[in-house]
Amino acid sequence: METPGQYKLVGKFRRKIFTRHGEFLASGRGFSQALCHIMNKVLIIGAGGVGSVVAHKCAMVPEVFGEITLASRTLSKCEAIAKEVKNRTGRVIATAKVDADDAAETAALIRKTGAKLLINVALPYQDLHLMDACLLAGCDYMDTANYEPLDVAKFEYSWQWAYQEKFKNAGLSALLGSGFDPGVTNVYTAWALKHQFDEIHTLDIIDVNGGNHGKAFATNFNPEINIREVTAECRHFEDGKFVETPPMSKHQEFTCPDGVGTYEIYRMYHEELESLVKHIPTIKRAQFWMSFSPNYLKHLEVLQNVGMTRIDPVVYQGVEIVPLQFLKAVLPNPGDLGQSTKGRTCIGNVITGIKGGKSKAIYIYNICDHEVCFQEVGSQAISYTTGVPAMIGAKQILAGDWRKPGVWNIEQHDPDAFMADLNAHGLPWQFIELSPEQAALFQVA
Ligand code: NDP
Numbered sequence: 001m002e003t004p005g006q007y008k009l010v011g012k013f014r015r016k017i018f019t020r021h022g023e024f025l026a027s028g029r030g031f032s033q034a035l036c037h038i039m040n041k042v043l044i045i046g047a048g049g050v051g052s053v054v055a056h057k058c059a060m061v062p063e064v065f066g067e068i069t070l071a072s073r074t075l076s077k078c079e080a081i082a083k084e085v086k087n088r089t090g091r092v093i094a095t096a097k098v099d100a101d102d103a104a105e106t107a108a109l110i111r112k113t114g115a116k117l118l119i120n121v122a123l124p125y126q127d128l129h130l131m132d133a134c135l136l137a138g139c140d141y142m143d144t145a146n147y148e149p150l151d152v153a154k155f156e157y158s159w160q161w162a163y164q165e166k167f168k169n170a171g172l173s174a175l176l177g178s179g180f181d182p183g184v185t186n187v188y189t190a191w192a193l194k195h196q197f198d199e200i201h202t203l204d205i206i207d208v209n210g211g212n213h214g215k216a217f218a219t220n221f222n223p224e225i226n227i228r229e230v231t232a233e234c235r236h237f238e239d240g241k242f243v244e245t246p247p248m249s250k251h252q253e254f255t256c257p258d259g260v261g262t263y264e265i266y267r268m269y270h271e272e273l274e275s276l277v278k279h280i281p282t283i284k285r286a287q288f289w290m291s292f293s294p295n296y297l298k299h300l301e302v303l304q305n306v307g308m309t310r311i312d313p314v315v316y317q318g319v320e321i322v323p324l325q326f327l328k329a330v331l332p333n334p335g336d337l338g339q340s341t342k343g344r345t346c347i348g349n350v351i352t353g354i355k356g357g358k359s360k361a362i363y364i365y366n367i368c369d370h371e372v373c374f375q376e377v378g379s380q381a382i383s384y385t386t387g388v389p390a391m392i393g394a395k396q397i398l399a400g401d402w403r404k405p406g407v408w409n410i411e412q413h414d415p416d417a418f419m420a421d422l423n424a425h426g427l428p429w430q431f432i433e434l435s436p437e438q439a440a441l442f443q444v445a
Helices: 030-039 049-059 075-089 103-113 124-137 164-170 184-195 223-231 272-279 294-305 323-330 370-377 381-399 416-424 436-442
Strands: 007-010 016-019 024-027 042-045 068-072 094-097 117-120 140-143 173-176 199-209 234-238 241-245 251-256 261-268 285-291 314-316 319-321 344-355 358-369 406-409 429-433
Touching: 042 049, 042 103, 049 068, 049 075, 049 370, 049 381, 068 075, 068 103, 075 094, 094 103, 103 124, 117 124, 117 381, 124 140, 124 164, 140 381, 164 406, 173 381, 184 199, 184 272, 184 344, 184 358, 184 381, 184 416, 199 251, 199 261, 199 272, 223 294, 223 323, 234 261, 234 272, 272 285, 319 323, 344 381, 344 436, 358 370, 358 381, 358 436, 370 381, 381 416, 416 429
Parallel strands: 042 068, 042 117, 068 094, 117 140, 140 173, 173 406, 199 285
Antiparallel strands: 007 016, 016 024, 199 344, 234 241, 234 285, 251 261, 261 285, 314 319, 344 358, 358 429
16 A cells, blocks of 8 residues: 655646556645545444444545544455445445454554544544554544543543643644543633633533434443443542542433433433543533433343343353443344434533623534434434534644644633534534523532
């Protein structure tokens, strides 16, 4: 496979591109696109629900994304997605098999594809191995979920923040958490700080999935990661420290705008709280809420009670199996839920603070329709709301605006171009000012 060094720019204004073998590639109008094709090669790792959306959305922006390679553990999944991308967008993307836990193997693939950016939409367990691979091969890195060790249900940024100097010294950029939450919710907060507040004091991130997939029990993204997240101790930030409470012990009703409906939302820990309170130190309280249906909670309780959510190995007929991994194997694949899922998601932030010496509160949110997503890219809205911001984050890096050596959480970059791209690429946002009474309704301590 050819790399940028294998091309020649020819002509008075260097506006004709030939390969080093003398094969004419483009000139004139096709010049910019051909240049981007050569320069902006990306390698997407992970061919699940999110990987499929990222592949589609990158393919739909040919003026930014050059050659695209989709690689994962199971080649047939990559090939099936590549076929769908070809049918929907007309673009051909390359596929490859890779074990993302093997940094040397991934580095070899990065070199072979000539990728400038690796988009990690495999699982959080792979984050550090993929960051190592990028350092080995000299490639920028981004992901949508922070690192989790396989054997402890604990996620925190410390492991990835520890790569700061390595990326800086190598002149490479790493962007952490460019999905919806984390991702868009962080950018909403950065945008609010830039345009709406002098100081932010409280932050409530509210993630409502008002959709129904028609199955008895299914998770809308990777079941193993979803169940580890939901069953973990709740932590929220208050008065300068994180406070721990039992999982799902705090909940309240929340009515979404635009007729999405009223749902029970449960307070839980989510990774963006950690980076946001670090980077916006005026925040006094930060909480994360997610809606769950009574049906989901009923099944989860039974699965927990019978030990099916355990992440330690048990011996079954002489073989070690991890119950949660076995459970994942028998649950519906989130990537296949698109066809049956109906309804809308509503994810947004309630933010309070001061502007010009006066108290102020806003709610900034996106509403996304599962069926509309399915029509566009063949996926449900959870994969869509994660995959679109991943493409947009990648676009900012390739454009150079967010290309800064080091390891960065998304709220550390300027939010404006990303916010504009959300409107342009399928996740339009709105914001409303809240009265003090309305703001108080959202904020249960
Ligand atoms: P899926 O389980 O559907 O897909 C994960 C993919 O990664 C699969 O194709 C899997 O391969 C592949 N994979 C796993 N291990 C390896 C490995 N060692 N080497 C190569 N490939 C591997 O997950 P989702 O698409 O639902 O989620 C993807 C990511 O997005 C997760 O990290 C999740 O936490 C994150 N996410 C982030 C959100 C946000 O808003 N920030 C929201 C939702 C998800 P195989 O098929 O062979 O198992």
